[in-house]
Amino acid sequence: MNVTQLYVDSDRYGEPPANLLxxxxxxxxxxLVRRKLAASGGNWSEFVFSASDRLITTExxxxxERQILASGYRFGWSAVISVRERPDLYKEAEAIGASLGAxxxxxxxxxxxPADNAGREQRGIGDxxxxxxDNVLGIARYVRSSEQVIDYMTRGVPAGxxxxxxxxxxxxxAPILESFAGIICAGGTVRSHLSxxxxxxxxxxxxxxxxxxxxDGDSVEIETSAAAKTAEAYQRGEEVTARIWKLAR
Amino acid sequence: xxxxxxxxxxxxxxxxxxNCGDETYWLCVTRTVQGSKLFPVSPYILLSYxxxxxxxxxxxxxxxxxxRAEDIADRARNMxxxxxxxxxxxxxxxxxxxxxxxxxxxxxxxxQDALEDVVCVMDFWKRYLLSWHRNDGHITNREYGHRAQILxxxxxEVFHSDMFPCEPGDPLHEAAHTALATASQYxxxxxxxxxxxxxxxxxxxxxxxxxxxxxxxxxxxxxxxPWLDGIAKDVPYNYLTVPMAVRDCHFSLIDDWGSFESKPExxxxxxxxxxxxxxxxxxxxxxxxxxxxxxxxTSAFSSLNxxxxxxxxxxxxxxxxxxxxxxxxxGALVYYNIIKDLAHVAGVFEVDDWLTIDRRAERFRPxxxxxxxxxxxxxxxxxxxLPNHCQSPYTMMQHSDRPTRTYxxxxxSILAGEEYVPSCxxxxxxxxxxxxxxxxxxxxxxxxxxxxxNRRAREFTPQLCSEKYRFLCETWTKxxxxxxxxxxxxxxxxxxxxxxxxxGARVVRPG
Numbered sequence: 016m017n018v019t020q021l022y023v024d025s026d027r028y029g030e031p032p033a034n035l036l037x038x039x040x041x042x043x044x045x046x047l048v049r050r051k052l053a054a055s056g057g058n059w060s061e062f063v064f065s066a067s068d069r070l071i072t073t074e075x076x077x078x079x080e081r082q083i084l085a086s087g088y089r090f091g092w093s094a095v096i097s098v099r100e101r102p103d104l105y106k107e108a109e110a111i112g113a114s115l116g117a118x119x120x121x122x123x124x125x126x127x128x129p130a131d132n133a134g135r136e137q138r139g140i141g142d143x144x145x146x147x148x149d150n151v152l153g154i155a156r157y158v159r160s161s162e163q164v165i166d167y168m169t170r171g172v173p174a175g176x177x178x179x180x181x182x183x184x185x186x187x188x189a190p191i192l193e194s195f196a197g198i199i200c201a202g203g204t205v206r207s208h209l210s211x212x213x214x215x216x217x218x219x220x221x222x223x224x225x226x227x228x229x230x231d232g233d234s235v236e237i238e239t240s241a242a243a244k245t246a247e248a249y250q251r252g253e254e255v256t257a258r259i260w261k262l263a264r
Numbered sequence: 265x266x267x268x269x270x271x272x273x274x275x276x277x278x279x280x281x282x283n284c285g286d287e288t289y290w291l292c293v294t295r296t297v298q299g300s301k302l303f304p305v306s307p308y309i310l311l312s313y314x315x316x317x318x319x320x321x322x323x324x325x326x327x328x329x330x331x332r333a334e335d336i337a338d339r340a341r342n343m344x345x346x347x348x349x350x351x352x353x354x355x356x357x358x359x360x361x362x363x364x365x366x367x368x369x370x371x372x373x374x375x376q377d378a379l380e381d382v383v384c385v386m387d388f389w390k391r392y393l394l395s396w397h398r399n400d401g402h403i404t405n406r407e408y409g410h411r412a413q414i415l416x417x418x419x420x421e422v423f424h425s426d427m428f429p430c431e432p433g434d435p436l437h438e439a440a441h442t443a444l445a446t447a448s449q450y451x452x453x454x455x456x457x458x459x460x461x462x463x464x465x466x467x468x469x470x471x472x473x474x475x476x477x478x479x480x481x482x483x484x485x486x487x488x489x490p491w492l493d494g495i496a497k498d499v500p501y502n503y504l505t506v507p508m509a510v511r512d513c514h515f516s517l518i519d520d521w522g523s524f525e526s527k528p529e530x531x532x533x534x535x536x537x538x539x540x541x542x543x544x545x546x547x548x549x550x551x552x553x554x555x556x557x558x559x560x561x562t563s564a565f566s567s568l569n570x571x572x573x574x575x576x577x578x579x580x581x582x583x584x585x586x587x588x589x590x591x592x593x594x595g596a597l598v599y600y601n602i603i604k605d606l607a608h609v610a611g612v613f614e615v616d617d618w619l620t621i622d623r624r625a626e627r628f629r630p631x632x633x634x635x636x637x638x639x640x641x642x643x644x645x646x647x648x649x650l651p652n653h654c655q656s657p658y659t660m661m662q663h664s665d666r667p668t669r670t671y672x673x674x675x676x677s678i679l680a681g682e683e684y685v686p687s688c689x690x691x692x693x694x695x696x697x698x699x700x701x702x703x704x705x706x707x708x709x710x711x712x713x714x715x716x717x718n719r720r721a722r723e724f725t726p727q728l729c730s731e732k733y734r735f736l737c738e739t740w741t742k743x744x745x746x747x748x749x750x751x752x753x754x755x756x757x758x759x760x761x762x763x764x765x766x767x768g769a770r771v772v773r774p775g
Contacts (some may be wrong), residue, residue, distance in 0.1 A: 026652075036636055064378070067372065068624050090633045093301070093304065100588050106632070120361035145529055
């Protein structure tokens with residue numbers, strides 16, 4: 016084997032990942048392996064589970080991180096703890112503290128419309144977890160951080176709260192979940208953990224919600240009387256949606 | 265030419281790998297979309313795959329030096345520990361294979377490296393699953409059209425006969441339904457956002473309108489997860505099994521993750537019968553919990569609900585105070601050690617084996633920021649967009665028709681003399697950012713130290729799994745139910761049954 020070539024470099028069908036970040040990191044890591052293999056003398060059998068374990072270290076991966084940061088790139092975050100601990104590494108976070116200000120989810124594909132005769136202004140759609148007899152009305156309250164959850168644990172969740180969350184897993188809101196009158200989740204599917212829990216607790220819930228212009232404290236109605244979205248509908252790529260309205264105060 | 269691995273072994277191993285790959289793609293694409301604001305889920309998942317790659321082969325060999333895979337599965341078929349789905353049905357081979365694929369994609373491996381490790385892991389998995397699925401005759405739920413009829417008839421008869429009927433609005437229904445929701449919620453939190461504390465088997469037909477599924481809730485008390493130390497000291501059972509009868513609701517799918525789908529959608533209104541049991545590596549079989557009367561059972565569910573709710577709040581507050589590294593370690597360890605109960609049954613559990621990140625995996629941690637991890641995990645299990653996934657343009661992958669493959673097969677060229685490295689070697693020193701595990705393990709024999717738990721497990725064989733009875737299968741029972749030996753077998757299973765105790769094999773089916 017050529018010392019500067021890896022076995023997987025010669026790939027008849029392999030294409031580099033289309034995702035730029037994946038491609039960049041993968042290229043940096045494979046280049047690292049090439050350099051360390053060459054430095055070890057180029058014998059792959061001695062390298063793969065022996066020399067490489069010693070020669071490729073945490074410091075090498077930190078160097079790749081530094082290289083990417085030096086380009087000005089900042090990573091997207093998904094867990095609040097990540098951006099809290101390393102604000103230098105991640106894109107800026109918005110509305111993850113106790114104060115929400117005028118924050119609202121603004122989905123580019125939110126289906127919105129003018130107010131109807133009942134004063135209901137459509138501000139989005141979502142996938143209904145379980146079809147119910149009636150729609151649910153309540154007060155929208157964003158829950159996005161541990162501080163907010165602790166606050167609700169201390170003061171109690173106000174009656175009639177329709178929680179708007181972007182944690183489709185459900186652990187962020189674990190201590191307070193059963194107190195919600197309804198849930199609008201800006202992610203996931205009707206098979207996500209949050210929807211499993213909503214089904215178990217009997218809480219009306221819309222997943223994969225695309226909403227716009229709903230602020231904390233707004234009165235909302237969610238169309239839980241709409242058909243539930245099935246696994247088959249997801250597989251067929253079929254749109255089966257329930258509506259979300261903001262109500263006139 | 266390799267002297268150890270034969271052509272037949274490679275053919276079989278590659279078939280198992282391909283089946284895992286097809287199902288993993290289907291499960292990941294159709295069954296879930298997760299996102300967590302609390303846990304860095306993708307980073308911990310990737311770290312767990314690496315830990316599995318570097319450690320599973322050694323640990324499976326260690327377990328088998330004490331107890332064979334198929335013998336452990338015999339035990340699993342008669343209790344509700346965390347050696348069912350998703351742990352054994354899916355996670356064991358797939359965590360390992362995903363770790364392998366991750367390293368292949370980064371140039372750290374060739375397809376033939378760790379070849380004997382790959383054969384070892386897949387062979388263990390095959391033998392375990394064939395034994396665990398002995399009663400339904402399949403290897404996976406996938407092969408059975410997503411169904412898992414694991415339990416023996418004699419156990420199903422006890423579950424069916426002893427369960428208490430309930431209807432929406434009555435106290436038992438309310439207490440059971442609430443406790444199950446709380447246990448599910450707690451399970452997701454214990455498992456750092458994953459569903460691996462919960463599983464379901466079945467469905468089992470009761471009559472034209474009724475089906476039964478058996479639900480298991482695992483790792484609830486002080487056990488081999490250090491973050492439950494202290495917090496779960498009042499949780500009286502580490503494993504709960506809940507047989508559940510439903511009316512006018514067909515469980516159309518139970519997958520190798522242990523998740524179900526039903527038509528119509530399962531909601532509490534369909535629940536019409538329920539029971540409650542515990543079991544573990546030290547119990548004879550399933551032990552009923554407060555099954556003496558419906559009032560007793562109602563009270564037990566209410567009490568469990570309170571205890572689990574309290575533990576949920578305390579655990580959540582503990583987790584909310586963790587650093588990112590602690591969250592990643594907990595998630596990576598609970599994922600990686602999803603198969604740890606194999607070691608508990610064999611009596612060879614060691615904290616360093618199952619509660620540390622091997623230094624070979626640990627060094628990758630700086631790569632696993634949130635965005636890269638999300639993209640990389642998506643490429644590994646969903647889009648299959650890494651170079652190692654790309655196949656000949658003639659290929660039409662199952663479920664997608666695209667020229668891709670989830671897992672890289674072992675190359676047959678090693679039989680023609682191509683050089684390879686057989687194993688990644690023994691496990692290496694590891695570490696964790698979490699508090700050390702306190703030496704307390706809740707079992708059906710009380711709270712034990714690890715040394716005592718291991719010793720008792722090594723010395724214990726339930727009578728139903730003893731040489732005298734273990735091969736008295738459903739086919740034998742069908743034709744020999746009239747014999748004294750069949751009666752003995754059934755009476756053993758019925759020892760703690762409220763309704764069938766002492767009835768033996770004479771009762772064909774309750775109702």
